[in-house]
Amino acid sequence: MGVKRTKADQMATLIDEASAINERYEKAKAEDIIAHAAHELFPRRMAIVSSFGAESAVLLHLVASVDPSIPVLFLDTLKLFGETVRYRSRLQHVLGLEDVRVIGPRKRDLEAVDPDGTLSMRDPDACCDVRKTEPLSRALAGFDCWATGRKRHQTTFRGEMPILEDDDGAYKLNPLANWTRDDVWAHFERHNLPMHPLVKDGFHSIGCMPCTSKVVDESDSRSGRWAGQAKTECGIHIKKTGD
Numbered sequence: 001m002g003v004k005r006t007k008a009d010q011m012a013t014l015i016d017e018a019s020a021i022n023e024r025y026e027k028a029k030a031e032d033i034i035a036h037a038a039h040e041l042f043p044r045r046m047a048i049v050s051s052f053g054a055e056s057a058v059l060l061h062l063v064a065s066v067d068p069s070i071p072v073l074f075l076d077t078l079k080l081f082g083e084t085v086r087y088r089s090r091l092q093h094v095l096g097l098e099d100v101r102v103i104g105p106r107k108r109d110l111e112a113v114d115p116d117g118t119l120s121m122r123d124p125d126a127c128c129d130v131r132k133t134e135p136l137s138r139a140l141a142g143f144d145c146w147a148t149g150r151k152r153h154q155t156t157f158r159g160e161m162p163i164l165e166d167d168d169g170a171y172k173l174n175p176l177a178n179w180t181r182d183d184v185w186a187h188f189e190r191h192n193l194p195m196h197p198l199v200k201d202g203f204h205s206i207g208c209m210p211c212t213s214k215v216v217d218e219s220d221s222r223s224g225r226w227a228g229q230a231k232t233e234c235g236i237h238i239k240k241t242g243d
């Protein structure tokens with residue numbers, strides 16, 4: 001009879017194997033990475049985190065083709081565009097996603113730090129903390145891995161990210177890390193995926209309404225996020241260890 005390995009054992013082994021896994025993933029197709037992580041590495045312990053933004057349909061389409069029952073967490077900060085909320089319903093239906101979970105900030109937390117809803121203008125980092133980081137941390141407590149649609153070309157900060165990334169005791173999976181913007185739009189066309197309605201109006205990266213504008217620089221899809229500020233990430237992608 002085999003010795004039953006604890007979850008702690010499995011996670012410890014994974015730390016040792018992460019660089020070999022990443023080497024394999026660099027040459028693998030995104031759907032194979034998702035399937036391997038969801039079924040072999042983290043069975044029933046992996047979630048997808050999606051903003052249902054401009055490029056999100058690609059990752060969600062790949063996830064649906066692998067296993068539509070993989071949980072998808074949609075973070076509703078209560079500051080989103082109405083178009084995003086409606087797009088979420090449409091995409092969920094079109095792709096046949098079976099387990100989309102809407103998560104968001106607690107009422108009592110908002111009443112304490114953002115009672116008039118203007119925190120994003122005074123202190124965007126604190127606003128992202130209460131509306132994004134805290135709710136996501138709570139929602140991810142039951143998972144050992146979360147997958148995102150981040151790509152290396154998007155920001156300097158993301159330029160070096162591994163596909164399987166240690167994330168303070170859990171893992172983050174970036175199966176589209178190597179994808180370019182052309183790869184993304186080719187995938188939309190090939191599979192006739194519905195586009196977020198704001199893309200045609202010049203929004204290429206879509207987050208909360210107060211912090212999203214049309215792209216400032218056409219070659220930089222995230223130039224419309226926190227435009228005019230040094231901020232490029234909302235905090236959910238910055239490790240507690242500081243990079």
Ligand code: SF4
Pocket residue numbers: 077079120123124125127128129131132207208209210211234
């Ligand atoms: S993106 Fe803007 S509105 Fe949304 S949580 Fe962050 S600071 Fe607040």
